[in-house]
Amino acid sequence: MYRHTVDYSQDRPDRRVLLNRGFFLGDLPRLVPLCRARGHKPVVDGYDSQYGDRERSRWVICDRCGVRPEPQGHLDADLWNIGQPYTGPFNPSQPTSPTVRRQLVARGFFDEGIRLPGSWPNRPTGGLGAQLIIGRSRTVGAGVKVGNAGSEQTLAAHLGLGPLGALFLHTERHGTVLQRRLNPTGYDSRIVDAAFHHGKVWWSLWARRDEHRSTDPIWQRGSANINPAHYLLGERIAEVLEETKADGTVYLPDGTSYPVTLRLEKWQRGRRRGRKFTNWSLVWDCPGGIPVRNHSWKGDNTLGGSLPIQSDAADSPQWAAVACALIAASCADDRARYGYQPAV
Template identity: 40%
Template sequence: MRWHTTNYKHHDHETGVPVNRGWWLDDLPRLILACRLFGHRPVVDGYGPHKRGLDARRWVVCDRCGVRPDPHGNLDPDEWAIGEPYTEPIWKDGPSARFVTSFRKAMPQVPHHVPSPPGAWPARPTGSISGQMILGRHHGLLHIGLDIGAAGDEDTLAFRISINPLFWFSVQTEGFGQWLQRRLIPTGYETRQIGVLLDGWQLHWKLWARQGHWSRDQPKWWEGSVNLDLAERLFGPKRYAYTNAAGPELAWVHLPEGDSYQVQLRLKRERFGRPKSRRPAMSWSVEWESDRPIPVRHRHDGKSGGITSAAVAVADDAVTNNLWVTAACAQISATVAEQRTRYDYRPKAAEEGDNR
């Protein structure tokens, strides 16, 4: 048995998270008491329908504990179906994995898919348990979930629970829980998920949903969400809306380092609020676009990484006094200067000066 941990906080430099640690327990002995008392229950496992042109493999596994012989064998898909009991004898002194590997190396002309019997059952099957503990802020408000891995997954079972901003805890097993896995997912290679997630005012649920896979043909009760925000249900979600107010106008942006860039400006009236709300937040913004990138940082290839378009906010007084072009150029210059300071960028001598 081996135990080790790692401190993820040192790698991620997270703020508001005093503890973020992962842990592993490897080479844990599996009890498999029923199999030790009554013996293993060998069945045929594998993948692929046996049709012309399609790849298929068959091997032996214990239907009760999920342990495979060593080696697990290479059966003929023409003769053995997945889930069928394996009725041939499995000898304690059967071919070992070292023997099969040595034989294939000595006889490279023998194809790997040639049928071969399974070896002996492992005398001391082991598994592992791992997990992660986070204390502090994280994503979501409340989350409880259980994943049941398929036969090809690294994790057999995975459980997680979190309450933001208190803690986030997860635990995964490898090998442990294979009896439940084989009862619930006897065939296929799709992990199933069960859980609920409360993120803001949105409640998400998964009831036997397929991990990383969604189809419009699947039952609706597998996964879904409901909005608990009463204001959003009555007045609609908050959204931004823009209308053209003036422009386009050409202007020059002068940066503190001495370089200048011509930009095209468009004044926009910005509305933020719910569609049915009578009091949305109104403001002004200016969209700008440059014919060539304004460099703000050095790239790995030695060139300068820059921006060609963005938007900045301008005050109501600037629009009222028809000074929105001047205000927008000043705001663009300040924004670019701030980014250059953040990335420690200094323009080259060829880029300095007035480029007009």
């Protein structure tokens, strides 16, 4: 067994968050008393792709605890159906290393024995994880997730209390018994949760976690407005009253400069029958991007964004110069936050 922690507050520093840390326990022995007493219950697992018969695969798994033999096997999809009890042979003596098996196949030693499932693991293990936030969090609500057949997190749950904090929990392979009873096939995790934001309560009842379909029943997802102002003053509206465009040049403290296009927008917000408020927003784009970080796959450059701008600056004939100064300050802050180092 091993344990470790992660301090997430270093990625997103916030003075209103007192603690944002993850806790993990790995290689924890799994509790599978029924399988230890009666032996595993092998069934055929796998998938059938929607893109044709070539994308099909079958292997062996225990229907009770979800443990797979080592190796799990590679069965003929034309002979075995998903969920069918596996009554075929095992080959405990075969090499368990996928690398060794690939080398044997490449050298012409391939035979059906290499495709058979191996022996059941003597000591199946899993992991537990948690994230605790004390202070402001972005979550108000609670929910649970039942993972799919390929989920890294078998079960998960969260409780969010907004300004007080939040707690997230998950298991890795622990709880597979429950997962196989509730969501045994397919690769869509299921969620049951309720969240509160923007004056509404939002719910999901055994809904797919990452996908919406037109065939989903109406009751599976929904929302209801719980803000009395919505019924007294009407829905919220936001519209652009004025828009002005200009070109400019952003000068950064390191002496570099970047051409940008600017769009100044005057917004009106409020409820339909209530008091309206106006504010100004600056939207900018830089075709070549302004480098603000060193990142291998996100890239170094930011291509644009939006910033608030004071009304007196927006009314000034020199608003474009003020906008460029705001962009320069924002990019300089981002460079400091990301620890940006210019290319040598």
